[in-house]
Amino acid sequence: MTVRTRFAPSPTGYLHIGGARTALFSWLFARKHGGTFILRIEDTDRERSTQESVNAILEGMTWLGLEYDEGPFFQTHRFDRYAEVVDDLLERGLAYRCNCSRERLDGLREKALAAKEKPRYDGHCRDGEVSADEPHVVRFKNPLDGIVVVDDLIRGRVAFDNTELDDLIIRRTDGTPTYNFTVVVDDLDMELTHVIRGDDHLNNTPRQINMIRALGKEPPQYAHVPMILGSDGQRLSKRHGAVSVMQYRDDGYLPEALLNYLVRLGWSHGDQEIFTIDEMIELFDIDQVNKAASAFNTDKLLWLNQHYIKDSDPLRIARLLSPHMGKLDIDPAQGADLVEVVKAQQERAKTLVEMADISAFAYKDFDEFDADAAKKHLRPVAREPLERVQAALSTLTEWSGEGILSCVTQVSEELGLNMGKVAQPLRVAVVGRAASPSIDVTLMMAGREATLRRIDKALAFIRAREAAA
């Protein structure tokens, strides 16, 4: 039997972290077993579904590299099929028309709550004959007794009593089908073997199984993955910190870092933390997935992102970094070789946004010195070292790392100072702040002109300071 899994988001928003992980697990499971991964858009809620969301979800999947083999299928394109199945159920007496009023339903609900019971439809129309000509919904005839067992790949055996379930609506008054029903029809029609989805669907599963059985079929295997919580331990939701996966791209994260982070959220393979995509596919196993919800932790994502930035081909990083430079009004083609910049900054940046920020000095002058750095390093004592190093640098016939370094060491030796006493003021003068790659690389990045010019500026700064003292 070929494995067939699906990811079935509803297009009522962007692809968020939780959805992305569910998609990842489904995708990995299919890939591991040489199966098929299907994308299905559950857009039966026509009020809230938007094309914009569909695009956002597709874009997110693409960015993460979670390519699907079939789909995307849209449920709104399958209304004829759902109608057909509802009619069949109706004919076979496994579903019935119901015209109970909103008021009656509300009353039922209130009464149940007052009696400390679970609100349930009472089956009022179950045996009645509501005409197809009057407004009505169609309800599924849920078994009245017995238990439904969900053999969950992650949770184990979970049993529900049929008396806890009621006759759910499968077709609305306006003729459109409802979620729990379309899922059943689709999962069956698409011949899914494994349904991997969020924990929040566990309670829907017994109803779905009952419908599947009514349709004369056997349910697929289920695996309900736990939720992802926000860093505060609260549930991640659209209104609570669940940001779009595309936001992570914009914030300078690499897709492989996000994927690696996500796969370790709720799943593990011994003590291993770093997984290539191939390793994930090879090692992933659904029954190694944790049962407990887990909290999203940005620090760890940051660590992974840095790891992947550090380990990646500089050429690729440069390509990904480019748009972030653009946001800083920098055209990387004008100035230092971006690939060289990446090589110099690879182990200094946790995100591409940060890398762009700390590399800007190689392309344009900064507005002002970082206050702390200037206070500490652009002091009167730094004046002579700066003047000397500037003089030495200006005589360099070739602007090279070796030449730059020898200027700095030579000046520090002449003045009997530690190299830091020369390099730090020089660094602050050229970069505007106290941290940058090694001094030779830094000056190479800034270039001869900018270096000499900025030293002038730093010297002016020191003189002004002396004058003020």
Add this chain to the structure above:
RNA sequence: GCUCCCAUCGUCUAGCGGUUAGGACGCCGCCCUCUCACGGCGGUAACAGGGGUUCGAAUCCCCUUGGGAGUACCA
């Protein structure tokens, strides 16, 4: 309220009857060092509580507590 699910360091987790309860992120030291990083070394820190079962429980069972989900003519 009712039904269902869950519970190991702050966080992600290993553990699947016998371990000094391991790793990772973070944090704190030290080393490296022209700064920042990287890297190396070391440290901090957990079995929610209570009952059982057992020669022996983080591991199995029950209860409590605490989280979460569902309870829609949403998905």
